[in-house]
Amino acid sequence: MIKVKLIVTDEQRKVAFNVRNEVFVKEQQVSREDEFDEFENESRHFLATIHQQPCGAARWRYTQKGIKLERFAVLSSFRRQGVASALLQAVIDDVRAHPNTEGKLMYMHAQTTALPLYKKFGFKVQGDLFVECDIEHYLMTKVVKA
Numbered sequence: 001m002i003k004v005k006l007i008v009t010d011e012q013r014k015v016a017f018n019v020r021n022e023v024f025v026k027e028q029q030v031s032r033e034d035e036f037d038e039f040e041n042e043s044r045h046f047l048a049t050i051h052q053q054p055c056g057a058a059r060w061r062y063t064q065k066g067i068k069l070e071r072f073a074v075l076s077s078f079r080r081q082g083v084a085s086a087l088l089q090a091v092i093d094d095v096r097a098h099p100n101t102e103g104k105l106m107y108m109h110a111q112t113t114a115l116p117l118y119k120k121f122g123f124k125v126q127g128d129l130f131v132e133c134d135i136e137h138y139l140m141t142k143v144v145k146a
Helices: 010-027 083-097 112-120
Strands: 002-006 044-050 053-063 066-074 105-111 124-132 135-143
Touching: 002 083, 010 044, 010 053, 010 066, 044 083, 053 083, 066 083, 083 112, 105 112, 105 124, 112 124, 112 135
Parallel strands: 066 105
Antiparallel strands: 002 044, 044 053, 053 066, 105 135, 124 135
């Protein structure tokens, strides 16, 4: 059973960072400096588990453009089990629960391999393909609805 929780302790945060390190730094060869940035402390972080085993992580934060969803990571051995969908739903639900988010733009830089997932949740591709950290992405957006 997949559980997704808002991170509230330093230990949970460390576990989520380990997931991100495995997926982005080790697997996708993103530099540690690019993966772990100056926005860690202002973001709301999430950890996904299956049978209490950490398997996914994500975060969101406010920006001048709206609400940015980012750092969605699922360990390779847990992919195609619904973890990414559970993470995305939890993040969207958390955004909706915050005051004054209705009508604001949610957006993300989506890796091309994840486009079908985000489209299922109503996100739309905006603009042209771009490369970030040597990985192809599209900007995807959706307006927050209550």
